[in-house]
Amino acid sequence: MKMNRLLSALIPALVFIFLAFPLLGVDMSPQNLRLVVSLAPSSNLTLILTAGFAIFLFQYFKFSITRIADVVKVKVIDNNVENLEFKTLFASYWFWAILVISLFAWPLLVGSSTSLDISIKVLIYVMLGLGLNVVVGLAGLLDLGYVGFYAVGAYCYGMLNFYFDIGFWVALPISVFAAATAGFLLGFPVLRLRGDYLAIVTLGFGEIIRILLNNLSSITGGPNGLNGIDKPTLFGLEITKRLKIDKENGQTIYDFFGFDYDRMYMMMVIYFLALIMVFFCLFVINRLQRMPIGRAWEALREDEIACRSLGLNRTAIKLSAFTIGASTAGFAGAFFAAYQGSISPESFIFFESAIILAIVVLGGMGSQLGVILAAIVLTALPEMAREFNDYRMLVFGALMVLMMIWRPQGFIQTKRPTIDLNGESKA
Amino acid sequence: MIEQAYLFLDHMFNGLTVGSAYALIAIGYTMVYGIIGMINFAHGEVYMMSAYIGFLVIGGMTMLGIDSSLILLAGAMLVSIIISSVYGFSIERVAYRPVRGQNRLIALITAIGMSIFLQNYILLGQSSRNISMQPLISGSWSMMSPGGFEASLSYMQAVIWFVTVLAMIGLTLFVTKTKLGRASRATSEDKVMTSLLGINTNNVISITFVIGAAMAAIAGVLLGTYYGDVSPYMGFIMGLKAFTAAVLGGIGSIPGAMLGGIVLGMTEAMAAGYFSAEYKDVVSFGLLILVLLFRPYGLLGKPEVEKV
Numbered sequence: 058m059k060m061n062r063l064l065s066a067l068i069p070a071l072v073f074i075f076l077a078f079p080l081l082g083v084d085m086s087p088q089n090l091r092l093v094v095s096l097a098p099s100s101n102l103t104l105i106l107t108a109g110f111a112i113f114l115f116q117y118f119k120f121s122i123t124r125i126a127d128v129v130k131v132k133v134i135d136n137n138v139e140n141l142e143f144k145t146l147f148a149s150y151w152f153w154a155i156l157v158i159s160l161f162a163w164p165l166l167v168g169s170s171t172s173l174d175i176s177i178k179v180l181i182y183v184m185l186g187l188g189l190n191v192v193v194g195l196a197g198l199l200d201l202g203y204v205g206f207y208a209v210g211a212y213c214y215g216m217l218n219f220y221f222d223i224g225f226w227v228a229l230p231i232s233v234f235a236a237a238t239a240g241f242l243l244g245f246p247v248l249r250l251r252g253d254y255l256a257i258v259t260l261g262f263g264e265i266i267r268i269l270l271n272n273l274s275s276i277t278g279g280p281n282g283l284n285g286i287d288k289p290t291l292f293g294l295e296i297t298k299r300l301k302i303d304k305e306n307g308q309t310i311y312d313f314f315g316f317d318y319d320r321m322y323m324m325m326v327i328y329f330l331a332l333i334m335v336f337f338c339l340f341v342i343n344r345l346q347r348m349p350i351g352r353a354w355e356a357l358r359e360d361e362i363a364c365r366s367l368g369l370n371r372t373a374i375k376l377s378a379f380t381i382g383a384s385t386a387g388f389a390g391a392f393f394a395a396y397q398g399s400i401s402p403e404s405f406i407f408f409e410s411a412i413i414l415a416i417v418v419l420g421g422m423g424s425q426l427g428v429i430l431a432a433i434v435l436t437a438l439p440e441m442a443r444e445f446n447d448y449r450m451l452v453f454g455a456l457m458v459l460m461m462i463w464r465p466q467g468f469i470q471t472k473r474p475t476i477d478l479n480g481e482s483k484a
Numbered sequence: 485m486i487e488q489a490y491l492f493l494d495h496m497f498n499g500l501t502v503g504s505a506y507a508l509i510a511i512g513y514t515m516v517y518g519i520i521g522m523i524n525f526a527h528g529e530v531y532m533m534s535a536y537i538g539f540l541v542i543g544g545m546t547m548l549g550i551d552s553s554l555i556l557l558a559g560a561m562l563v564s565i566i567i568s569s570v571y572g573f574s575i576e577r578v579a580y581r582p583v584r585g586q587n588r589l590i591a592l593i594t595a596i597g598m599s600i601f602l603q604n605y606i607l608l609g610q611s612s613r614n615i616s617m618q619p620l621i622s623g624s625w626s627m628m629s630p631g632g633f634e635a636s637l638s639y640m641q642a643v644i645w646f647v648t649v650l651a652m653i654g655l656t657l658f659v660t661k662t663k664l665g666r667a668s669r670a671t672s673e674d675k676v677m678t679s680l681l682g683i684n685t686n687n688v689i690s691i692t693f694v695i696g697a698a699m700a701a702i703a704g705v706l707l708g709t710y711y712g713d714v715s716p717y718m719g720f721i722m723g724l725k726a727f728t729a730a731v732l733g734g735i736g737s738i739p740g741a742m743l744g745g746i747v748l749g750m751t752e753a754m755a756a757g758y759f760s761a762e763y764k765d766v767v768s769f770g771l772l773i774l775v776l777l778f779r780p781y782g783l784l785g786k787p788e789v790e791k792v
Contacts, residue, residue: 081609092543261769272762451604457597462582
């Protein structure tokens with residue numbers, strides 16, 4: 058028994074060392090067109106051995122660890138029983154009032170423009186997550202090319218501003234409309250496809266958009282992208298240090314109120330704008346979800362055949378979800394372009410789609426609160442861990458896997474009361 | 485006119501070469517999808533790692549004084565297949581098995597996480613720069629047209645085709661003739677029923693991942709030495725293309741993956757040759773969308789009957 062346990066712990070550790078050694082423990086360098094192979098620096102070797110030892114320990118004490126985990130889990134479930142208190146908390150206006158006030162007071166609390174920068178990025182991802190949540194979480198359509206719509210929105214504002222000097226507030230609805238049109242046009246032919254086929258087609262669409270942005274250099278600026286995109290104005294007042302948009306008659310917000318320019322103020326204004334936009338998205342999607350169309354999205358996700366036999370038009374329902382999702386991405390995209398001031402295809406790679414999808418799934422598909430929490434976790438944590446640059450993404454990937462194993466239902470589970478007739482639910 | 489034919493031949497050779505690699509990698513996607521219905525996003529990274537391992541072995545063997553290129557290639561392939569297979573096995577065991585039976589999105593996110601992890605793992609171990617080496621097998625057969633146009637088929641391309649055909653024949657024999665192959669077909673048909681008949685479906689699924697990784701390893705070593713260049717980022721786009729090929733051919737069908745790979749490779753080579761190299765990906769994704777519009781289940785896929 059003891060021997061068995063030792064063996065079952067030793068084998069994974071040895072397998073790990075066997076696997077890790079050739080890729081982590083050996084260095085290759087090309088010399089005179091030949092490869093020279095040498096042992097990696099000892100830091101890598103110790104890393105392999107330490108990790109191998111950690112795996113051994115974990116496997117050896119697995120039973121005790123799982124027992125502890127079970128105890129913790131039971132506690133979590135107990136907490137869930139008291140979820141009612143949470144519900145009353147969420148229902149109280151006081152809670153929401155305090156939350157909103159503290160969100161608006163946030164920039165005064167953090168006091169540094171880097172953390173505000175992260176906060177703004179988080180808010181952008183919250184918007185994107187909310188939009189994709191409609192497509193994936195509510196309507197159950199797997200969209201892997203969501204970043205394509207984000208790019209459409211960003212480049213729409215970017216190009217309108219760059220070539221025609223159109224301001225943010227005028228371009229915003231145009232961007233939203235452009236992204237929605239892109240969603241509609243893509244959705245129309247492909248929504249007949251079954252789940253995973255849809256995934257690859259949308260993925261391909263995202264890639265096509267990125268390649269086009271990269272190669273249509275005369276319009277989009279190619280890999281360098283567009284620079285010098287104007288920041289949003291506030292009731293006609295500019296928020297940059299010097300007048301950029303209307304050099305003759307314009308006025309900056311600082312002159313108007315008699316402040317001295319500080320980068321912090323500008324970031325604060327942008328943060329407030331982002332916050333308002335997030336609330337707007339939340340409000341619209343929340344209302345939509347409670348409208349017949351929103352109910353139809355969820356019904357379609359649960360059972361397509363039942364929906365059709367009830368006379369719901371599945372194409373229209375899917376298309377509306379797709380279009381709403383795309384327009385939210387366009388909304389976020391235009392804001393992103395305005396905030397960054399420059400855009401390039403680099404910002405719209407598949408990895409972004411994957412992150413947004415991870416936000417939706419990790420948040421617990423369909424839950425808006427979950428999406429917000431997950432957006433904070435998935436955006437702010439990697440940003441804050443910038444100093445551990447080498448290990449940052451490695452740990453990020455590993456955490457994504459571990460989260461899915463430990464808590465597949467996401468942070469916040471939304472499940473309507475259901476009866477399982479087959480005893481086995483379909484995936 | 486005759487020049488056109490030569491040019492076409494040249495593009496075709498390139499297309500067949502890349503297409504062979506797509507087909508080999510696509511098999512991993514399609515078999516895994518067929519058996520557990522998940523998109524194994526980390527498969528492209530296995531391809532990338534196997535190319536690294538191949539380079540490592542070639543480098544090591546040349547340092548030992550072996551310089552017969554065929555032995556080098558064979559050695560690299562053998563070691564790469566072994567290590568990659570263990571990788572495929574471990575990835576399934578560590579990351580995918582715990583989430584099996586959940587919603588398919590969960591498995592997808594797990595696979596994406598795995599892909600990010602593996603890519604950064606190689607970045608950490610081998611740095612982010614490309615590693616290049618001299619092509620192992622140089623030289624080519626070339627056909628000169630009267631007008632001076634040349635269509636050349638390099639020896640390396642011939643080796644790639646030969647090995648790919650060999651691997652495909654081997655796989656087909658495995659799936660159709662052996663007991664394990666029958667078990668794997670049965671598992672993809674109905675997992676519960678198969679396990680009722682006394683087959684350990686967990687092992688069958690592991691075997692599927694091992695075969696997929698081995699095929700990716702063959703492709704990785706072949707293409708790595710063909711281009712003479714590896715980078716940690718090469719797995720993603722290759723995986724994407726191979727997955728496209730699998731879907732194009734009809735996901736879940738092994739002959740479909742082979743056909744899809746070749747079709748996609750040819751399309752890309754033709755698009756790059758006649759149209760523009762920058763837009764070859766646009767053309768291939770466009771082809772995918774077009775095919776799916778008219779044949780929503782891919783070229784060789786079976787339409788799935790919706791049942792209540």
